[in-house]
Amino acid sequence: MQNPGSLMSLNGVDMAIVALYFVVVLAIGFYLKRFTKTGNDFFMAGREMTSWVAGLSFVAANLGALELMGWAASSYQYGILAAHWYWIGAIPAMLFLAIVMMPFYYISKTHSVPGYLQLRYGNSSRSLSALCFGVMTVLMSGINMYSMALVLKVVLGWDIHFSIWVSSITVALYVALGGLLSAIFNEVLQFVLIWLGALLIPIIGLIEAGGWGNMVAKIQQNFQGDYTHLWRSIGSFSDNPMGIHWTGIVFGLGAVLSMGYWTTDFLVVQRVLAAKDLRSAKMAPIIGAGFKMMVPFIVILPGLLGLAVMPGLVGEAEALATGGHSYNEVLPLMMGRYLGPGLLGLGITALIAGFMSGMAGNVSAFATVWTYDIYKPLRKKPLSDGHFVSVGRWCTILGVLVSIGTAYLVMEFASIMDYVQALFSFFIAPLFPTVLLGMLWKRTTSAGGFWGLLAGTVSSIGMWIWVKVDPSALRIIALSPGAKAMAENMYRGLWSCLICAGVTIAVSLLTKPKPESALNGLVRSCTVLPSEKHLTLFRRPAFWAGVVFVVFVFLNVLFW
Template sequence: MGLFIDGAIILLYFVAISAIGLTMGRRETNLKDFALGGRQIPWWAVMASIIAAETSAATFLGAPGEGFEKRSLAYVQLTLGVVIGRWVVATVFLKPYYDYKVYTVYDYLAIRFGPKTKSFVSALFLVMRTLASGTRLFIPSLVMVLAWKLFAEQGGQSIKFQPVTSVGPYLVAIITLTVLTAFYTAKGGIKAVIWTDVVQACLMFGSALIAIATLLNHIGGFDALLKAVPAMAKPEGYFVTGFEEAHNLDFWGYVKLIFTGEYTIFSALFGATMMNMAMFGTDQDMVQRMLTAETHQKARKSLLTAAFMDIPIAAVFTFIGILLYVYYQKNPLHLPLDPSGKAINSDIFGSYILNVMPVGIRGLVLAGVFATAMGSLSAALNALATSATNDWYVPALARRGQYTDEAAMSGARGFTILFAVLMVLVASGFAYMKVKNPDIRIIPVVLGIAGYIVGPMLGVFLLGMFTKNRGSDKGNLIAIVVGLLTTGFLGDLHIKVLDPLGIKIMHPEWLPQISFTWFALIGSLTVFLVGVWFKTPAEVLAAAKRKAEDTDSDDDLPPSLRKEELAPEEAH
């Protein structure tokens, strides 16, 4: 009976979310509708969509893993950078995007610098978002595979966790989830994404609160929590300066400690600030839903409200991990362990959901897991399809004189399916890595991939936003390459990428191996410092000024089809 109730709840969720997606996006007729929803989406729906897009299954399952391992809310202090970074984006970035009536943020780069900068940065986005979202796509398969083991092999009876040693079950789960999400995303475009995100955001946060109530009941309330984790009654349970374990270090030792620490007050104020400026100012996946609001003022309201909502959301999911630590101390039977006997942090919440939660509540929380996964996946698919269509496919159609609204829409839907396939491949590869090395942590991998690429992307946008005549196509290409190489060398990537090629690079002991939380700052700062040496051509600046002053331009066509919107060398 319990199996039937939980299954019915999950099935009802899948049916309802697909119906909402198909209904809301049924009148898509051109790329403006598919990509921007006609710029008619209410600000509160945009806010909910932002929350759903950024709160992926990596947060739902990964943040509890961080709370479990650290036994503190240190991860939450990164939200300080969330608020600061998004305030800068809301204040500086959004108005130019609306002034130039862009379809993707990379249209802005074509106007400010030239077509080569736009193409290069757009290509970086397509690579980064496919890798990062593909990696995140693997995460809900962890719970789906556990659920399959529990119900198919044990008839819904409690089981002791055993690591899955084959990629096959993960692959089936990944494909199932992707097919369901890609179906309504390809059909309904951004409207389907946003309105399903509204439902998914509510379900996600509601199921997390239910999980906290269930855990508190199982461990015996807050008194039991404070006895098991005394730090929760002290300030260090909430903030970590980064110097708690430092003893007798010299000045350079403290500097290295700052840049190698993942969750410190320094990475929160500086690293996370730049990361959020990059994600919400330059990543089409996040910016696209903001562009659906009617005005930049409403888009700003959506972004800032979502930023402040991130604080309780991050706290809730990290707090779940701390409660799980207390629970498993008392009841270790279902604690997921690898062959060496070490806890597998990415599976601790999933094992609790399936083995301990009461019938009905279990089904609701599982639906919450799938909601977070589908919300972030649908957003990524739509953003990738929009960028590929607007930045690459539409210009190609225009050069051949073959552009029509129907051709653009067919291209956008085709790219949605293409990127869904690519994400399945990436997720399958990460599943293989996870099977081979269960100790891999989710949050550092997902944020590390994103931070490595969006940092240099942000540097180019900073050149455009904070200087009047610096940066050029040539200079930006050089600066981005230098930024990628610098971030890769200072971080972990130089070893992991080059070693398989037989290239050995000795990392000097005196040089700090920076944490993933600093990738965006290092990359953006490097690109800015290199790119600022190059001057923007006068004719490009003149054309950009004319476009900013043109308030009558028709934005029903993609920017690449508006002759007055092209860089001078493209207009002839």
């Protein structure tokens, strides 16, 4: 039965597949509760994850609402340019995390990124970073929740409140029961389901379009402009549908925002910290990078196929006015086009799994940062490990409840959805130089780290307000009056990163550094890293990082 106004309907088999997914994720949560007795178990998954589990979880935690629906829609809107967010906007940063930064996170035995800042710079930097992270994760979790409910309403006609409450109670239960261990296990399951549920769309789509060459020819027939080349059209702001210049992609996205996100956003870094040893911790982001490079096949390609076989999708406002379909619906429309009974249930399960993995990632990271970096420093008396596990469980429930509130807030003010990328440029872009300078430059001082982070965050928010108040400021911040929102975020991230680095360096040169003996395990020049010479070539992380980087370069050349 199809609900009025919905894009498609599920039959009994489809519904059974979706229901079974909820049963299994809850069963995993209940099963894993017996293995999560200590804080190390609950918050760090016992630090026993293999590189494969940690690596897949690292990628899956990022496969949230914006990834599946958003980037498929973006590829319909902007063409293959959207793949930059998967390649230059992810791969170099993931490899940098693995080879350069991971040893310090892992050797320092920190439980979180704010925890590293506490060890390196002291409590002020930790508190600032933890508060910013807490606000960002709760907002992101709520946006994930609302996005999922909206998709289920549009696609299946399900009640938005039902979807929000069922999904959030499920996530709250399995994360509160099994902590990070449960979140990681379910993320691996979700990753497999996302692939198996979404993979048929590009396969059948390419058969219908007649292969890649014919798909490109059809897009060129249907639309003016270059939708199928990664680099050729971004020599000028006006030559591409995104209104972006290659400097924004390379320096704003590749060098700042992606570095900031993949190396300092605790949501993803937490998964790698759960690895069983340093080699696994270094291999996990490399394995994640290998899979991340392939995600465009199930996200970007369906958008491009939509341009070829379903021309005529329009923007949200025009779709509302004309009663047509928006390109935001391209992925579910492609599902309805190709997936028959049973397969449709699997496709919808893939979407739900994607949304829930993003939500669980935010909630588990929030519980850790709240418990260890906000709650624990406020308690002067020594407390038992069991006490913190209880706090972590309650924080998970609290985090989900606040996220539900955020989801309803987003529902009232839908434009908040547009601010997701802006949130990253506020809180993540300035964090990257703070952590990087701390790891690589022993002269960086506690005062330098704190004031640099504060200056970067305040300047990023300030630039955003400036453009809101005076839109002509866009030509100064994004270097062009024709820049669109995406380009503005890239450049704002770049400037806030540079401001953070400049202030950190200047204040550090004027203040007294810590003695080198206090920097062992935290700074590169003060730490003796474990040698990997005893490992065979095929077991060395650097070798596999090189392999992934060669494939990354090849893909960029192939789609140049």
